[in-house]
Amino acid sequence: MLQSLAGSSCVRLVEQHRSAWCFALLVLGYLLYLVFGAVVFSSVELPYEDLLRQELGKLKQRFLEEHACLSEQQLEQFLVRVLEASNYGVSVLSNASGNWNWDFTSSLFFASTVLSTTGYGHTVPLSDGGKAFCIIYSVIGIPFTLLFLTAVVQRIIVYVTRRPVLYFHIRWGFSKQVVAIIHAMVLGFVTVSCFFLIPAAIFSVLEDDWNFLESFYFCFISLSTIGLGDYVPGEGYNQKFRELYKIGITCYLLMGLIAMLVVLETFCELHELKKFRKLFYVKKDKEEDQVHIMEHDQLSFSSISDQAASMKDDQKANEPFVNSQSPTSNDSSLNN
Numbered sequence: 035m036l037q038s039l040a041g042s043s044c045v046r047l048v049e050q051h052r053s054a055w056c057f058a059l060l061v062l063g064y065l066l067y068l069v070f071g072a073v074v075f076s077s078v079e080l081p082y083e084d085l086l087r088q089e090l091g092k093l094k095q096r097f098l099e100e101h102a103c104l105s106e107q108q109l110e111q112f113l114v115r116v117l118e119a120s121n122y123g124v125s126v127l128s129n130a131s132g133n134w135n136w137d138f139t140s141s142l143f144f145a146s147t148v149l150s151t152t153g154y155g156h157t158v159p160l161s162d163g164g165k166a167f168c169i170i171y172s173v174i175g176i177p178f179t180l181l182f183l184t185a186v187v188q189r190i191i192v193y194v195t196r197r198p199v200l201y202f203h204i205r206w207g208f209s210k211q212v213v214a215i216i217h218a219m220v221l222g223f224v225t226v227s228c229f230f231l232i233p234a235a236i237f238s239v240l241e242d243d244w245n246f247l248e249s250f251y252f253c254f255i256s257l258s259t260i261g262l263g264d265y266v267p268g269e270g271y272n273q274k275f276r277e278l279y280k281i282g283i284t285c286y287l288l289m290g291l292i293a294m295l296v297v298l299e300t301f302c303e304l305h306e307l308k309k310f311r312k313l314f315y316v317k318k319d320k321e322e323d324q325v326h327i328m329e330h331d332q333l334s335f336s337s338i339s340d341q342a343a344s345m346k347d348d349q350k351a352n353e354p355f356v357n358s359q360s361p362t363s364n365d366s367s368l369n370n
Contacts, residue, residue, distance in 0.1 A: 056313040122160055139280040143268075146284045148172055149179040150291055152256055154263035187295045194221065195300045211305050218300045225297050229257060229290040240279070241267055257290040 098106055116126055124135070134140065135157045144157055148168065159165045199217055203210040230253045237249035244252070244265065252265040268279045301307060 053313065053315065053317055060314050122158055137277070139277040143280045143284050145171075145175075146287060147261065149175045150259060150287065151176060152259045152261035152287070154261045154266050156263045156266045156269070183292060183295060186292055187299055190292070190296055191299050194296060195303070214304055215306075218297075218304060221300055222297050225293050229286075229293050230254065233286060233290075237267060242272075253290075256287055257294050259291070 094109070098104065098109065119126065136144075140157065147153055148171065159168050195217065199210065199213050202208050202213045202217075230250060233253050234246055234250035237252060238244050238246045241249065248265060252267065255262050255265070267283055268276055273279060
């Protein structure tokens with residue numbers, strides 16, 4: 035008897051604080067996922083880093099042996115300067131001297147990566163004025179971009195998601211939840227095909243040093259706004275039609291970002307995902323719900339009264355002018 039009472043009290047306690055327990059599990063799961071990623075990346079990439087360090091050390095030692103007139107300190111100073119310039123997108127290689135990082139098309143590409151928060155990092159402002167302008171431009175431009183993308187996605191999703199789901203639900207009588215799930219999966223497949231698989235095949239052809247995996251990797255890193263910057267298209271020294279290519283990439287990134295947001299919004303509107311997200315949210319108090327209901331009722335009542343008043347005005351305006359005579363004029367006619 036006591037055990038059953040204790041068990042029921044524990045169950046009741048868990049049910050009362052269900053949201054807090056779910057949130058704690060969410061935090062724990064996220065931290066474990068971070069640790070898991072760190073362990074995998076470290077175990078996979080650390081051996082390659084070690085091999086690269088050994089290879090560079092051997093090359094440096096061989097270069098110093100072949101050029102005895104050059105001291106190690108002089109070589110170090112030269113390499114430090116070269117690496118600093120490389121971090122700013124400037125290369126000392128002769129085959130890269132023809133590519134300018136701050137012509138109009140490259141600047142347009144840089145502006146799009148800044149506003150979309152992709153930020154490849156392959157090109158950064160050199161001057162203090164450019165850095166200051168980048169701060170001001172980003173403070174204004176990033177919220178502006180979010181507003182623009184939200185407005186575009188809101189209009190697209192009506193025609194791409196909501197109307198097709200309602201059409202199959204009303205016209206054919208299918209379950210709305212089932213139709214929404216199938217539609218989300220089809221939309222996701224079409225988006226992956228049009229903005230990942232096909233562009234990856236195109237980039238693997240246009241970029242000499244990229245295979246299909248590297249091209250697909252660039253598409254994913256770009257459209258997810260991660261923007262690591264290890265792969266940036268149009269930076270080859272023998273790139274044909276570089277200006278037009280950069281403009282096309284800018285348009286691709288903008289359209290791909292909109293498509294990704296449409297897909298994410300479509301999945302977020304699924305009933306199952308809504309129920310799953312509510313497990314981790316803080317529930318509203320009853321008083322807040324009552325205030326919200328009262329405010330909603332007041333707004334509804336005021337809107338209904340406004341509609342009734344406008345309907346009366348419309349009726350008066352549509353009535354014939356003869357019927358709109360005043361009572362005093364009718365009384366005077368009777369007296370006569």
